[in-house]
Amino acid sequence: MIHSEVEELLGAYALDAIDDSEKSDIEAHLDSCGRCRHELARHLELASLLSASPDTAPSALWQRIAAALSEPDPEYAGRPALAPLVSIGVPRDSHRKVRAVSGVLGAAAAVAAVVAVFLALQLANLRHEVDQVRAAERVTALDQAVTAALVSPHTEAILTSTGHHVEAEVVITPGGESYWVHSSLPPLRRGMTYQLWALVDGKVVSLGLFGRDPTGYASFRLGRNSSRLMVTAEPAGGSAAPTNSPVVMSTQIHL
Amino acid sequence: MSLDLSTASDGSLAMAVARWEEEALAEIYRRHAASILGLANRLLRDSRLAEDVVQEVFVRFWHRPERFDPDRGSLRAFLAAETHGRAVDIMRTEDSRRRREENDAAAAPLGATIEHEIIEGVLAARVRRAVAGLPSEEKQAVELAYFDGLTYRQVADVLTEPEGTVKSRIRRALGRLERELMAAERSEELT
Numbered sequence: 001m002i003h004s005e006v007e008e009l010l011g012a013y014a015l016d017a018i019d020d021s022e023k024s025d026i027e028a029h030l031d032s033c034g035r036c037r038h039e040l041a042r043h044l045e046l047a048s049l050l051s052a053s054p055d056t057a058p059s060a061l062w063q064r065i066a067a068a069l070s071e072p073d074p075e076y077a078g079r080p081a082l083a084p085l086v087s088i089g090v091p092r093d094s095h096r097k098v099r100a101v102s103g104v105l106g107a108a109a110a111v112a113a114v115v116a117v118f119l120a121l122q123l124a125n126l127r128h129e130v131d132q133v134r135a136a137e138r139v140t141a142l143d144q145a146v147t148a149a150l151v152s153p154h155t156e157a158i159l160t161s162t163g164h165h166v167e168a169e170v171v172i173t174p175g176g177e178s179y180w181v182h183s184s185l186p187p188l189r190r191g192m193t194y195q196l197w198a199l200v201d202g203k204v205v206s207l208g209l210f211g212r213d214p215t216g217y218a219s220f221r222l223g224r225n226s227s228r229l230m231v232t233a234e235p236a237g238g239s240a241a242p243t244n245s246p247v248v249m250s251t252q253i254h255l
Numbered sequence: 256m257s258l259d260l261s262t263a264s265d266g267s268l269a270m271a272v273a274r275w276e277e278e279a280l281a282e283i284y285r286r287h288a289a290s291i292l293g294l295a296n297r298l299l300r301d302s303r304l305a306e307d308v309v310q311e312v313f314v315r316f317w318h319r320p321e322r323f324d325p326d327r328g329s330l331r332a333f334l335a336a337e338t339h340g341r342a343v344d345i346m347r348t349e350d351s352r353r354r355r356e357e358n359d360a361a362a363a364p365l366g367a368t369i370e371h372e373i374i375e376g377v378l379a380a381r382v383r384r385a386v387a388g389l390p391s392e393e394k395q396a397v398e399l400a401y402f403d404g405l406t407y408r409q410v411a412d413v414l415t416e417p418e419g420t421v422k423s424r425i426r427r428a429l430g431r432l433e434r435e436l437m438a439a440e441r442s443e444e445l446t
Contacts, residue, residue, distance in 0.1 A: 011426030
């Protein structure tokens with residue numbers, strides 16, 4: 001699908017009014033066209049305003065949602081848990097700090113909601129800059145952790161592709177805290193993600209997802225019996241077991 | 256580092272959700288749940304199903320916050336798109352269709368249009384004015400696509416218009432609405 005064809009469909013795409021058969025063509029184009037991505041973002045913003053409401057959402061519904069948060073991820077029910085790797089530098093706590101939120105969502109909150117929406121169009125750029133600053137702060141924290149690991153006793157694992165065209169480097173501390181520090185993995189198409197796996201006692205265990213473009217650092221924890229690391233390309237959201245051949249794989253690791 | 260929830264940007268709240276901070280999710284709910292519940296209600300015409308969709312969207316966001324990419328749009332737009340997609344999935348099931356038809360027969364206001372669904376409030380009023388000012392063929396195409404959950408091809412069938420005409424109308428309508436809203440913002444700044 002050429003640029004002008006996709007451009008004509010951006011409005012319909014923003015309204016979720018596209019046949020599945022066309023979606024993948026549009027999404028492939030979006031990956032490489034900043035102009036279309038920009039226009040789509042504006043259309044999506046506008047579409048979300050069509051249902052603008054100054055009402056307050058029912059507090060009873062929030063109570064239901066809050067109660068459901070402690071349940072396992074329904075999309076992964078019965079499947080091995082994935083420990084999310086957040087390569088943008090937002091490591092999740094290893095255990096959940098779930099605190100009850102109680103009370104009625106009041107009028108002040110409704111006003112705040114209206115104000116927040118009101119500002120959405122005007123403040124989008126500013127917000128993005130603030131987010132970037134905050135993301136940069138977190139990346140800095142991860143930088144420090146990686147530096148600390150590198151100057152302390154550690155093991156390095158190099159993951160390579162069969163032709164050695166692509167490689168990645170992982171730093172593993174004696175305690176198992178590990179850091180993805182470098183890779184030349186090419187970006188994947190939309191709808192795919194890189195997934196990191198360890199070979200543990202002969203079984204392949206998921207360590208987490210890297211997203212489509214794993215540049216920068218990420219952290220994860222490696223169990224003592226892990227003997228090898230590998231990365232596969234999987235559908236977005238990850239897989240319970242690898243569905244594709246490894247893109248890169250490490251030599252044996254000795255922890 | 257604690258986050259001042261009431262003044263935090265949506266992006267910061269999303270990052271706090273990535274750290275399993277439930278209060279951040281509650282703040283996101285306060286800001287955006289009413290709108291997406293309204294959207295789900297409009298599509299499904301069944302308040303219980305609509306609440307189920309909103310619950311599903313929030314719980315999914317809790318477990319998978321990395322699916323929100325701030326480079327691709329605001330959190331509000333992301334949640335609306337998630338809600339729309341899930342509600343349309345449900346609309347396509349037989350059971351839901353039957354229930355909506357029953358509800359339609361019982362309670363749907365005849366001739367309801369986008370502007371009737373948007374209730375008072377500064378932004379809602381602006382959006383309502385902007386939508387009301389759309390050429391009727393553009394408004395119709397947007398309504399059928401967004402609030403009836405039709406693809407642009409189905410819209411073209413319904414309106415017996417060429418598909419190309421419908422997709423152009425939708426795109427033009429969104430561009431026009433954006434310009435109208437920005438102009439309204441500027442004129443209020445000046446007065």
